[in-house]
Amino acid sequence: MIPELGHLLAIFGWTAALGVLVSGFWGGYRHSEAWVALSIRLAKLQFVVLASSFVLLIVSFLHDDFSVLYVANNSNQLLPWYYKISAVWGAHEGSFLLWTLVAATWTHLVANRAQHIPLDIHGYVLGSLGFINFLFLAFLITASNPFERLVPNTPINGVDLNPLLQDFALIIHPPMLYIGYVGFAVAFSFGVAGLLTGKLDSAWARWLRPWVNYAWAFLTVGIALGSWWAYYELGWGGWWFWDPVENASLLPWLAGAALIHSLAATEKRGAYKNWTVLLAILTFSLSLVGAFLVRSGILTSVHAFAVDAQRGLVLLGILTVVSGAGLILFALRASTLRSRLEYWGISRELLLLINNVLLTITVATVLLGTLYPIGYEWFTDGEKISIGSQYFNAFFIPIMLVLSFFLALAPISQWKTTPLKKFQKCFVFLGFAALVALILPWVLANTFYVGATIGIALGLFVLITHVNSLLKRRKSLHLGFVGMCIAHLGFAIALIGVAVTSVYSYSVDGRLAIGDSLDVSGRSYELQSVQTIEARNYLAERAEFVVGNRITVYPERRFYPIRAMQTTEAAIRPVLFRDLYVTLGKPMDNGTWGVRIQEKLLIRWVWFGALIMAIAAVLACSDKRYRRLSKRDLSQYSRT
Amino acid sequence: MISNTLRLRLLFALPIVGIGVVIFILAIGLRGGNHTVHPSTLIAKPFPSFEAPKLIDNELTNHEELLGEARLINVWASWCVACRSEHAVIQDIAAFNLISVVGINYKDQRVDALDWLTELGNPYDYTIVDLDGTLGVDLGVYGAPETFLVDSKGYIRYKHIGALTDKVWEGEILPLIEDLD
Numbered sequence: 001m002i003p004e005l006g007h008l009l010a011i012f013g014w015t016a017a018l019g020v021l022v023s024g025f026w027g028g029y030r031h032s033e034a035w036v037a038l039s040i041r042l043a044k045l046q047f048v049v050l051a052s053s054f055v056l057l058i059v060s061f062l063h064d065d066f067s068v069l070y071v072a073n074n075s076n077q078l079l080p081w082y083y084k085i086s087a088v089w090g091a092h093e094g095s096f097l098l099w100t101l102v103a104a105t106w107t108h109l110v111a112n113r114a115q116h117i118p119l120d121i122h123g124y125v126l127g128s129l130g131f132i133n134f135l136f137l138a139f140l141i142t143a144s145n146p147f148e149r150l151v152p153n154t155p156i157n158g159v160d161l162n163p164l165l166q167d168f169a170l171i172i173h174p175p176m177l178y179i180g181y182v183g184f185a186v187a188f189s190f191g192v193a194g195l196l197t198g199k200l201d202s203a204w205a206r207w208l209r210p211w212v213n214y215a216w217a218f219l220t221v222g223i224a225l226g227s228w229w230a231y232y233e234l235g236w237g238g239w240w241f242w243d244p245v246e247n248a249s250l251l252p253w254l255a256g257a258a259l260i261h262s263l264a265a266t267e268k269r270g271a272y273k274n275w276t277v278l279l280a281i282l283t284f285s286l287s288l289v290g291a292f293l294v295r296s297g298i299l300t301s302v303h304a305f306a307v308d309a310q311r312g313l314v315l316l317g318i319l320t321v322v323s324g325a326g327l328i329l330f331a332l333r334a335s336t337l338r339s340r341l342e343y344w345g346i347s348r349e350l351l352l353l354i355n356n357v358l359l360t361i362t363v364a365t366v367l368l369g370t371l372y373p374i375g376y377e378w379f380t381d382g383e384k385i386s387i388g389s390q391y392f393n394a395f396f397i398p399i400m401l402v403l404s405f406f407l408a409l410a411p412i413s414q415w416k417t418t419p420l421k422k423f424q425k426c427f428v429f430l431g432f433a434a435l436v437a438l439i440l441p442w443v444l445a446n447t448f449y450v451g452a453t454i455g456i457a458l459g460l461f462v463l464i465t466h467v468n469s470l471l472k473r474r475k476s477l478h479l480g481f482v483g484m485c486i487a488h489l490g491f492a493i494a495l496i497g498v499a500v501t502s503v504y505s506y507s508v509d510g511r512l513a514i515g516d517s518l519d520v521s522g523r524s525y526e527l528q529s530v531q532t533i534e535a536r537n538y539l540a541e542r543a544e545f546v547v548g549n550r551i552t553v554y555p556e557r558r559f560y561p562i563r564a565m566q567t568t569e570a571a572i573r574p575v576l577f578r579d580l581y582v583t584l585g586k587p588m589d590n591g592t593w594g595v596r597i598q599e600k601l602l603i604r605w606v607w608f609g610a611l612i613m614a615i616a617a618v619l620a621c622s623d624k625r626y627r628r629l630s631k632r633d634l635s636q637y638s639r640t
Numbered sequence: 641m642i643s644n645t646l647r648l649r650l651l652f653a654l655p656i657v658g659i660g661v662v663i664f665i666l667a668i669g670l671r672g673g674n675h676t677v678h679p680s681t682l683i684a685k686p687f688p689s690f691e692a693p694k695l696i697d698n699e700l701t702n703h704e705e706l707l708g709e710a711r712l713i714n715v716w717a718s719w720c721v722a723c724r725s726e727h728a729v730i731q732d733i734a735a736f737n738l739i740s741v742v743g744i745n746y747k748d749q750r751v752d753a754l755d756w757l758t759e760l761g762n763p764y765d766y767t768i769v770d771l772d773g774t775l776g777v778d779l780g781v782y783g784a785p786e787t788f789l790v791d792s793k794g795y796i797r798y799k800h801i802g803a804l805t806d807k808v809w810e811g812e813i814l815p816l817i818e819d820l821d
Contacts (some may be wrong), residue, residue: 073749150751158752276657285659289666298669312670323659333654335645371662372670476699 003068003147006056009049010097010147013104014137020107020130028123028193036123040111043126046133047108050101056144057097067154070094070146076160076562078537086171087161092311093146095174096461100140101135102175102182102245110186110211117207124193125186132185135318143314159164160537160562169229174223178248183215184252184280187259188326192281195333200277204624205267208280210621212263216256217617224250224610232572237507237581237598239606242392247370248290256281258359261618265352270417274334275356281330285323286363292319298374310498345417351406359405364394397451404458404495411469411485433460441504455499462492473539483620487613494609499601511592520597523548525582530593537562543584543593543622545571555584579603641787644815687713687794688778695745695753695767706742709755710820712813713788713803714764715744715776720784727760728801733809734763739817743767746784789813791820 057070066072074087074094089098107129114122123240140146145462164170190208194200226249231239240246259279265271292298296312314368370389376385408430412422437457442450466485473481510518517526528544540558547553553571560567573580578601585594663689683803691702706713714730716723745765746754750769757767769777789798798816800808 069749069751072751155751274652282655289662292666296666296670298666316666316670319665319666324656324664325657327659331649331656334652335648367662371665371669377664378665378668599730 002056002063003060003149004542006053006060007141007145007147008114008561009053009056010100010137010141010145013046013050013053013100014134014141016042016049017104017134017137021134022129024123024125024127024130026123028120028127032123033119036119036126039123039126039130043104043111043130046130047101048105050097054088054097054101057094060147061085061088064154064158066148066158068146069148069150072150072155072158074161075158076537078159078562079158079166080160080536083161083166086165090161090165090170091172091340093140093144093148094297095178096136097146098144098175099178099182100133100136100245102178103129103185103466105137106182106186110189115399116206117200118197120197121190122191122208123190123202124196128189128192129185132188132322134448135321139311141315141619141629143311151632152375160560162566163538163560163567164233165232167229169225169233173222173225175441176218176225178222180215180217180219180222180256181252181291182251183211183218184256184284184287186215186604188284188322192326194277195329198333198336200266200273200337202267205263205276206626209260209263209267210626212256212259212280213617213621216253216260217614218255219249219256220610220614222619223253224607227610228607231603232570233259234568236568236583236596237505237600239501239598241527242369242387242389244370245294248293249367251281251370252286254359254363254366255279255286258356258363259283261352261355261359263538263547265349269349271349272353272356273337277334278330279356281323281326284612285319285326286367287411288315288319288322292316293370296585306463307466316558341407346413346414346420346423347417348410348415351410351413354406355403356604358399358445358455358624362396362399365399366392369395369413379464397455397491400495401454401458404462404492407488407491408458408462408465410488411466411481419482425468428462429468430457430461433457433464436460447504452499453505456496459492459496459499462488462495463502466492480620480625483616483618485616490609490612490614490616492609493605493612497602497605497609500577501600501606504601505599505603507598508584509586509594509596509598512595513590513592516535516592518597521599523580523594523599525597527593528552528597530584530587540569541584541587543582543595545582547580547582551575551580553580553582557584557586574604577602645814663788665669677687683799685796687788687796688775690768690775690778692771692775693769695743695750695757695769701766701768703794706790707712707792710789710817711740712743713772713790715746715779715781715784715786715788716786717746717748717784718756719748722803723785724760726805728787729804729806729809731761731763732806733804738814740765744770744775744779746770747773767805771818773783787813789816 020039022072023035025041026032027039047535060068060071061075062081064071064075064077068089070093074091075084079087087557089095089096107126110124110129114125138563187208190204190211214481218285220575223246226246227239230241245582249577259276262272262279266273266276292312292315369391372387373385383548386550409423409426412418412426413564415423417461436461440456441453453628460624466488470482470485506521508518508520512518512527514527514529524547526546528546530541530543532557533540536557538560540556544556545553545555546629551573553573555571558567558569559565568579568583570583572582578599581598581600583596583598585596587593651682687703687706691700693699693703703798712733714726716726731743733739741764743766745767747770753767753769773781779786787800787804788796791797797820798813800812804813810817
């Protein structure tokens, strides 16, 4: 009964989404308080029934109800309970149920937290969010039902969750990503509402900003977790592969970052209105492209697990309808909007423009690199081409370095115009940062790389100018400014981390017999023993390494018999400023073991920086002015 | 002369073109564009190496088990409609006992696949499970059904895209098998 009830609730959710869609748009169109109120009620109903449906799927997993196809395919009696819960979103059907639940949650939040915005905008935003979830729920209940039964041939046991997904980071990585992806639907909907009402002004930007910041913060955490997961779970020490699926999450992240910045200019100066609303639409479109790339079966990669091809077409249809509707509306309405830009000097507006130009170029190059292989094969009738990290690095790194330079000027710049002498100190800062960056490599490693040095110098430059501005203004700080500065500091930390770890890391491969040792950058790694151990749902060979006589680490090779899969569990030990990273390879014929030992400098700064950016984004939108309605707004718009 | 307003309108319509191109590329990718290896590029190449479980008993198998005799390798799935009509032809071929027939169960649910074989009969000596389609990528599979002829040394001699018919079997594959001997 439980699975049927779950499916029924999902159908109720779909009906509720239809209700939100109709009552929201109608209420917005007619300025009707009653209809918008109905929409708010239905948004709550949608949230409650989808959450219940989701809980019922969790219950099916916890009960080992293998008569449910999705449970049989993704769980097993031996699976620990927490993986049984995370298995709910471990594959296609369940992850879409999660998607729709997240969408319903955002809708519910917007319905209740945005009571102070004009009635028509509120109605249209809810209607648009209802429309999006209506499409996804239609897909879920017809073509992607997680509650589908497997009768009469119910298996006694399930085929287990993919071992690569049996991991802590992977429990929270997909929900974080989805909260981010779907959060941009709020930006999309505000864009639609702004275009429909014509009220694309600074108040509109101020209402939208917190939602974008929250969505972007979650997406940042999701991407960082994914990278961290790849780093320790895939077992070879890579943390970013320019895999199409990684790019799929990076695209809306970059576009979202651009949106955050252009919204600042729209709010404060009424500038770039058209561009901001276009970005709001495109960011969510890129989220949909991302969801499509991961879930359509178009790619075969570590992320894209068994899906059948038909569903991709439906997802592509949703992408076409949603982004098409948004962009057609944009084409029809945006040309009537006017932005005001009174002054073109060295100003914060200009820096934000530079930010947006650079980020847009980055989005375009990453998108091109991701789609190119697909198009290439079609045009050349099946010749394969692979776009590797060289292409991406060749564009991404220089653009990010230029971006960092202008970023460092951000806290000094002022709206409208900034006197040039304000920037004088910057030259001193830049000189100092460059000096440190030049000396540091000799201290670190006795080797020198131009790229890394530029990266470190610019990272330090950003750190210094922002800390300096924070100290200077400590008497009159507001959260918006503090959030911006901390986010930029996070960026600088991540930048330095990337620059250092990409170059100053060591990797040595060797074959070791028991008792042998390897030296890596002055530390000895001795293989003490290899033991076979038997865990709940896997077998493992566990090696014991003693590092420098003090630290003991245990890398493993695991075999999961139910799925016949072999995984490598690297042993990772963070010490000051670096990670020791030991991977156990294959046993060789002569009793030796393949071993890879790596030392990764400052690798943790990459994720730490990302985390800081996420926290800062939330901090910035906790500013008072986003919570209360200013008197000016009140006089400008009455609620009805 | 195009008026300024119209020009502005056209400019604002450009993003539609952009997203249109993206959707177009994704659509051709979905159709199999990125999985395709042109049939001719596979002929006379060794069958790709793989390791995967068998459908019935879940035992691991690999490309080496294919060696030793010529094989007709049929890619099928329970969700594939054309496979159902093709199945009778495959059964006839297997009953003919001229060549060993091996299945590749492509991106399918194990239980559905087993049901399918129970319902329609099992002509395969064994069936290789390709759950996530990786073997399919190596083989350049457009979509099920597809059929490969592999000689006793493990080299691909022929590939047919789409459902096998008696005509294809008698006109194209049988002569090739006779050549192999």
